[in-house]
Amino acid sequence: MTPTPSIDRRTVVRQLFLGTALTLFGGGLRSQSVLASESPGNAMEGLLTLSPADFPVLLNPGGSLLLTVGLPYPIVLSRASADVFYAVSSECQHSGCVVGAYNPTLGLIRCSCHGSTYQIDGTLAGGPAERSLPRYPTSFDAQGRIQVRLPATYGFRTISLESIVGDTRRLSLVFNPTLGSTYSVQFRSDLNGPAQLIPFATTPAGSANQTSYTNNNFANPTQAVTLYVDQTTSRGFYQIVCIPAQY
Ligand code: FES
Numbered sequence: 001m002t003p004t005p006s007i008d009r010r011t012v013v014r015q016l017f018l019g020t021a022l023t024l025f026g027g028g029l030r031s032q033s034v035l036a037s038e039s040p041g042n043a044m045e046g047l048l049t050l051s052p053a054d055f056p057v058l059l060n061p062g063g064s065l066l067l068t069v070g071l072p073y074p075i076v077l078s079r080a081s082a083d084v085f086y087a088v089s090s091e092c093q094h095s096g097c098v099v100g101a102y103n104p105t106l107g108l109i110r111c112s113c114h115g116s117t118y119q120i121d122g123t124l125a126g127g128p129a130e131r132s133l134p135r136y137p138t139s140f141d142a143q144g145r146i147q148v149r150l151p152a153t154y155g156f157r158t159i160s161l162e163s164i165v166g167d168t169r170r171l172s173l174v175f176n177p178t179l180g181s182t183y184s185v186q187f188r189s190d191l192n193g194p195a196q197l198i199p200f201a202t203t204p205a206g207s208a209n210q211t212s213y214t215n216n217n218f219a220n221p222t223q224a225v226t227l228y229v230d231q232t233t234s235r236g237f238y239q240i241v242c243i244p245a246q247y
Pocket of ligand 1: 092093094095096097111112113114115116127128129
């Protein structure tokens, strides 16, 4: 993997919090992607950090996309002006359909189910919905990074720096498994790039030489599992691929 540092190295070394992105594949394969980010001020929330350069649609005002981040609904991330971004839930407040991205031609976010519309900041513009879209605090920092504060909910995990040995930073990756499911860890340097299988350890000091983990903890099947990966870049997405148990 080629290092692509865009986050201050010292900050990353101090602590990492990882956002998660949830993807559903056909055939039941489920993955959770984890974005390396800085530490948020509140341990119960996550800070999603990304660069517009990685998402060209966000390079210009009016640009917008849906981003899966581990919440039950994707977020609609939109650029309103040079330095103002909005992140809102895509859960339509009428009956729960996923709204589209902000449409600069319409000047609105629209739900195709029954036509509810919202402003770029999520404010309700037209029914039948009666409420605005939930909004997540978003900022654009001096380094040109978009930062979105997200609640720690389903699929959203934190990762902490476990140890530093020489140039190797070991991260502990925590997730809640399901009984009988098998997991592997993948990495990709950007959301749209190819994923690469990476080895992990199951103990803090163990060798990172395992490529799959099966949850056979019958006594406590949903107990959180920690896998340890050796970080080789300061930025990227860790992805846990789950092959669900067959019953
Ligand atoms: S679910 Fe969006 S308008 Fe009805």
